[in-house]
Amino acid sequence: xxxxxxxxxxxxxxxxxxxxxxxxxxxxxxxxxxxxxxxxxxxxxxxxxxxxxxxxxxxxxxxxxxxxxxxxxxxxxxxxxxxxxxxxxxxxxxxxxxxxxxxxxxxxxxxxxxxxxxxxxxxxxxxxxxxxxxxxxxxxxxxxxxxxxxxxxxxxxxxxxxxxxxxxxxxxxxxxxxxxxxxxxxxx
Amino acid sequence: xxxxxxxxxxxxxxxxxxxxxxxxxxxxxxxxxxxxxxxxxxxxxxxxxxxxxxxxxxxxxxxxxxxxxxxxxxxxxxxxxxxxxxxxxxxxxxxxxxxxxxxxxxxxxxxxxxxxxxxxxxxxxxxxxxxxxxxxxxxxxxxxxxxxx
Numbered sequence: 001x002x003x004x005x006x007x008x009x010x011x012x013x014x015x016x017x018x019x020x021x022x023x024x025x026x027x028x029x030x031x032x033x034x035x036x037x038x039x040x041x042x043x044x045x046x047x048x049x050x051x052x053x054x055x056x057x058x059x060x061x062x063x064x065x066x067x068x069x070x071x072x073x074x075x076x077x078x079x080x081x082x083x084x085x086x087x088x089x090x091x092x093x094x095x096x097x098x099x100x101x102x103x104x105x106x107x108x109x110x111x112x113x114x115x116x117x118x119x120x121x122x123x124x125x126x127x128x129x130x131x132x133x134x135x136x137x138x139x140x141x142x143x144x145x146x147x148x149x150x151x152x153x154x155x156x157x158x159x160x161x162x163x164x165x166x167x168x169x170x171x172x173x174x175x176x177x178x179x180x181x182x183x184x185x186x187x188x
Numbered sequence: 189x190x191x192x193x194x195x196x197x198x199x200x201x202x203x204x205x206x207x208x209x210x211x212x213x214x215x216x217x218x219x220x221x222x223x224x225x226x227x228x229x230x231x232x233x234x235x236x237x238x239x240x241x242x243x244x245x246x247x248x249x250x251x252x253x254x255x256x257x258x259x260x261x262x263x264x265x266x267x268x269x270x271x272x273x274x275x276x277x278x279x280x281x282x283x284x285x286x287x288x289x290x291x292x293x294x295x296x297x298x299x300x301x302x303x304x305x306x307x308x309x310x311x312x313x314x315x316x317x318x319x320x321x322x323x324x325x326x327x328x329x330x331x332x333x334x335x336x337x
Contacts, residue, residue, distance in 0.1 A: 021201050028208050035215035040228065046238030046331040047298070092306065122236065157308025162233040164307045165329055172237035183308060 048168065074149040075102040076140065078133075079184065080167060082156045092160040094129055094167075099136060102152075110136045122173060130170055137174050150178040157183050227252035227260055233303035235329035247295040249280050249322070255302040257309030270312055277320035285321075296324040 079098045083090045098107035112128035113135050123134055142148050151171060155164055164181065171179050230252050252260040259267040259276065267273045277297075284290050297317040301310040314325050 021205065025201065025205060025208065028205075028212060032208060032212050032215065035212070035219060039215060039219065044331045045232065045241060045328055046235065047241050048235060048238050048327040048329055155307050157306060157311075159307040160303070161301050161305045161307050161310050162303035164310075165233040165235050165303070165327075169235045169237050172235075181307075181311070183311060 048165075048172075074147065076100065076149060076151050077102055077107070077154055078151055078167070079107060079154040080156065080159055080164070082159050082163075084158065092158050092163070094159070094163050097129065097133055097167075126170070130166060133167065133170055134174065137171070137176070141174055142176070148176065148178045150180070151176055152180045152182055154182055154184045227254075227300065230254065230260075230300050230302045231304065232300060232328055232330045234331075236331065238329040238331045240331075241328075247284065247290050248298050249284070249295065250298045250300060251313060251317075253299065253301040253305055253310060253313055255304040257305050259313060270316070273313060274316045274319060277316045277322070281320045281322060292321070293323060295322060296326055297322045298326055298328055300328045 077100050079100075080094050081096045081098070082092055083095045097110040099110055100107035110129075110132045113132040114128055115123050115126050115131035115134075118124055118131070123131060126134065140149050153164070153167060153171075168179060168181070254260050254266070257268075259273050261267065261276070267276050284295050285292055297314075299310060299313060299317075301313075310327075317325055
């Protein structure tokens with residue numbers, strides 16, 4: 001009954017691995033294509049803190065780190081005047097910067113300086129206008145732990161935002177922390 | 189008639205698959221998924237003194253301002269006038285303040301302004317935020333070397 005017949009060996013089942021892999025590879029390529037198409041290099045985005053103006057202070061916006069000095073003798077105004085109707089790339093860029101004590105009537109223009117002889121790598125890359133500002137600000141630069149002067153940047157409404165940020169960048173680089181921004185008051 | 193034996197030549201896909209998987213892993217890890225609030229068309233200005241973004245800022249309202257000075261909510265929704273911008277800020281303030289889990293002092297308005305926009309346009313958005321009741325504002329900039337100017 002049993003054992004007489006020759007027991008047949010189990011059939012070997014061949015699995016074609018290449019066929020199994022193909023759909024997965026197809027899908028993987030699709031995902032890869034999607035990711036490559038949507039890939040954007042991450043930008044090194046950073047933040048610049050600001051404190052919104054108090055009700056009683058009117059317009060100026062200033063940074064958060066230090067409170068404004070109440071001593072008005074230490075309050076300076078940096079006015080940024082721009083090229084208007086230039087019809088070229090200079091439209092909306094800084095034409096001239098002036099500097100004055102808040103209480104004074106007359107503002108002194110800030111002269112351009114060549115940064116080529118400066119040892120600081122950051123300063124070397126600045127434009128002559130911005131380097132002129134650096135030279136001017138050195139007179140007022142607070143010593144470590146010393147009292148911070150208050151600087152309010154008065155800008156023309158048509159000033160390019162990137163230009164304003166460059167000026168703020170110079171001020172922050174020089175450790176001025178009491179910096180506010182405000183549009184040039186009307187009629188002045 | 190005798191037939192010659194046929195041989196099939198299959199390419200070895202293993203190495204290719206390894207490579208594809210590695211590429212896939214790379215792109216999955218570095219994928220910069222677009223945050224809805226951050227408009228990627230905005231060309232941020234550069235500031236070397238910009239500090240890394242605070243990760244502990246729990247509540248932020250990101251506002252994007254395009255090169256024409258419009259406050260961009262979405263591709264089709266842009267606020268151009270002072271009144272529209274102020275109303276939007278007031279609405280957002282109301283939304284935040286209705287949430288009992290939110291401390292209004294912790295809410296920050298993040299201004300992502302296009303570098304080509306007028307400073308006056310950026311300023312009016314900041315002022316609207318202040319007028320609506322927000323207390324914290326910070327600007328966003330790319331942390332690159334200075335480009336002169």
